Every structure is written in structure tokens, then in C-alpha cells.
Amino acid sequence: MSSILETSELPAVFDGVKLAAVAAVLYVIVRCLNLKSPTAPPELIYQDSALARFLLKSCPLLTKEYIPPLIWGKSGHIQTALYGKMGRVRSPHPYGLRKYLTMPDGATATFDLFEPRSEHCTGEDVTMVICPGIANHSEKQYIRTFVDYAQKNGYRCAVLNHLGALPNIELTSPRMFTYGCTWEFGAMVNYIKKTYPQTQLVVVGFSLGGNIVCKYLGESQANQERVLCCVSVCQGYSALRAQETFMQWDHCRRFYNFLMADNMKKIILSHR
Numbered sequence: 163m164s165s166i167l168e169t170s171e172l173p174a175v176f177d178g179v180k181l182a183a184v185a186a187v188l189y190v191i192v193r194c195l196n197l198k199s200p201t202a203p204p205e206l207i208y209q210d211s212a213l214a215r216f217l218l219k220s221c222p223l224l225t226k227e228y229i230p231p232l233i234w235g236k237s238g239h240i241q242t243a244l245y246g247k248m249g250r251v252r253s254p255h256p257y258g259l260r261k262y263l264t265m266p267d268g269a270t271a272t273f274d275l276f277e278p279r280s281e282h283c284t285g286e287d288v289t290m291v292i293c294p295g296i297a298n299h300s301e302k303q304y305i306r307t308f309v310d311y312a313q314k315n316g317y318r319c320a321v322l323n324h325l326g327a328l329p330n331i332e333l334t335s336p337r338m339f340t341y342g343c344t345w346e347f348g349a350m351v352n353y354i355k356k357t358y359p360q361t362q363l364v365v366v367g368f369s370l371g372g373n374i375v376c377k378y379l380g381e382s383q384a385n386q387e388r389v390l391c392c393v394s395v396c397q398g399y400s401a402l403r404a405q406e407t408f409m410q411w412d413h414c415r416r417f418y419n420f421l422m423a424d425n426m427k428k429i430i431l432s433h434r
Contacts, residue, residue: 196236203227239414245303253303254310258321263349269335271346272323273353274300276309282316287361288390289318291351293371295396297339297425299323304368318361322350322371326429333433341370341401344378348385351378355388365392372397 192198203225208214218224234240258276265271282288290312294305300321309319323331325346326338339346354361367375372394379385379392398404408419 194237195234195240196238197233199236201227201229253306256306256310256313256319258300258309258319261350261353263346263353265335265345265349267335267337269325269333269337269346270331271325271349272328272331273346273350274321274323276313276319276321278316278318279313280316287318287358288316288364289320289354289358289361290364290366291347291354291375292319292321293347293367293374294321294324295369295371296422297324297327297429298368298371299327301328308366317364318358320350320354322347326433329432338429338433341373342377344374344381347374347378351385361388363389365389366395367393367397368395369397 206218206224230236234244256276258274260272260274263271263273292305292308294300294302298305300306300309300323305321309321312319324339326333351363351365354363365375365379367373375392376394376397379389408415408422410416
């Protein structure tokens with residue numbers, strides 16, 4: 163009789179384990195996909211001015227609530243991974259000319275120049291001078307996509323290749339790009355100003371590039387001549403606080419820190 167009672171209780175125990183396993187899996191999915199995160203319009207911090215009011219009026223998307231794609235759209239990890247794969251297939255391949263500039267210390271700076279494919283809506287000559295993110299260059303997918311869109315809208319584009327980042331360009335001096343050096347970007351901007359004396363400039367920086375372009379514009383009043391505006395995308399504002407953040411395990415931040423450090427090691431070792 164006792165053996166019959168024991169066997170009848172076993173299925174209930176197994177069902178409880180299965181339920182607990184399913185609940186654990188669902189919890190992990192909800193956390194990983196960030197499904198509990200509420201959607202909201204972006205928080206805008208700006209000084210009230212004619213330019214700010216013009217930008218808000220011209221770009222109403224800035225004040226609208228962001229509605230991400232269902233299921234995976236709230237996860238930054240999945241968005242990054244998907245774009246990393248899909249971008250390699252769907253990203254355009256704009257044609258540009260590579261320019262070489264010899265720096266005072268013997269370094270060879272390079273940038274790619276892309277001419278506009280249509281007339282600018284204002285009828286003016288406008289050049290975007292673009293500084294990519296850390297260890298990046300003009301051949302990266304997000305840069306190619308951005309340049310292609312800008313060309314179609316009448317912009318000339320000049321994209322800096324960070325010193326040492328291109329695998330087929332050897333270093334000609336014992337240094338590579340850093341967080342604070344604006345020499346190569348400044349040389350590219352000066353080339354554009356001399357070659358196209360009538361052009362106006364839109365300065366664009368991504369991530370590390372945002373730090374470089376803002377530093378460049380603040381170094382000298384002369385650097386701001388003929389600059390219509392500066393756009394800094396995903397710029398880091400404090401290297402010390404960023405270092406602390408990247409050492410955390412929350413949201414896999416330490417994993418990204420490892421990936422970036424490993425990429426930097428590969429670039430350094432390729433020039434040894």
C-alpha cells in the first residue's frame with residue numbers, strides 16, 4: 163500500500179520541477195529581452211534658442227514615443243547582434259577616393275572622399291566631415307550606410323580612417339589613434355577647406371569620434387570657421403565613469419569591455 167502511495171506522489175513532484183524550470187526560463191527571457199522596460203519619448207536636454215526650436219519643429223520624431231519591434235526590439239544586445247549580421251548583407255557600398263596626408267611627425271593620415279549624388283536641397287555646397295567610432299574607418303557597415311544616405315541627399319562626405327585602424331595601411335610613425343589626438347581630423351578638415359573653398363561644413367562624430375570632433379572645435383576659434391553645426395552621436399562624456407561601468411557584469415557590460423579590448427590588442431599587434 164505504501165509503495166502505491168509513493169508512486170502516485172512522484173508525478174506531482176516532477177510536474178513541480180517542470181513548472182519551476184519553465185518559470186526560470188521565462189524569467190531569463192523576460193530579463194534578457196528587457197520586456198518589462200516601458201516605452202517613452204526621449205528625454206531632451208537643451209537650451210531654449212532659435213536653433214533648438216527650429217530643430218524640434220523640423221524633427222518631430224524627437225518628441226515621439228519610441229515603439230520598438232515586438233519581442234526582441236527592447237534588447238540592445240539583440241539589436242546589436244542582428245545589425246552586425248544583417249548589415250553585412252544589406253549595407254551599401256558607396257564609391258569614394260582615398261586621400262593620403264603626411265603629418266609633421268611622419269605619420270600617414272588617410273580619409274575617404276565621397277562626392278554627392280544629387281543636389282543639396284538648399285542648392286549650397288555642403289560637406290560632412292565624419293569621424294568614426296573607436297578603431298573604426300570608412301569601410302565599416304554603419305559608416306557606409308550613413309555615407310550612402312548623405313550622398314543621396316546632396317552631401318559630400320569626408321570620412322577619417324583612424325590611424326592604424328585600416329588593416330591594409332601600414333603605420334609610418336610609432337603611434338596610432340588615441341582618444342584625445344585631433345591632428346588627423348584637423349588635417350582632413352583643412353584639406354576640405356582648401357580644396358573646396360565655397361563649401362560649408364557639417365561636423366559629425368560617432369562615439370569616440372564625437373569626443374574628437376567636439377575637442378577639435380573647442381581647441382581654436384579658427385576650427386569653427388565655415389562650420390554650420392556639429393552632431394555628436396553616442397558620445398561618451400567621462401572616460402573614468404565609463405571605465406567603472408564597463409567593469410560591471412550587469413547587462414553583460416564586462417563582455418563588451420572584453421570585446422573592445424581584444425579588438426584594440428589585435429590592431430596594436432598587427433603593427434608590431
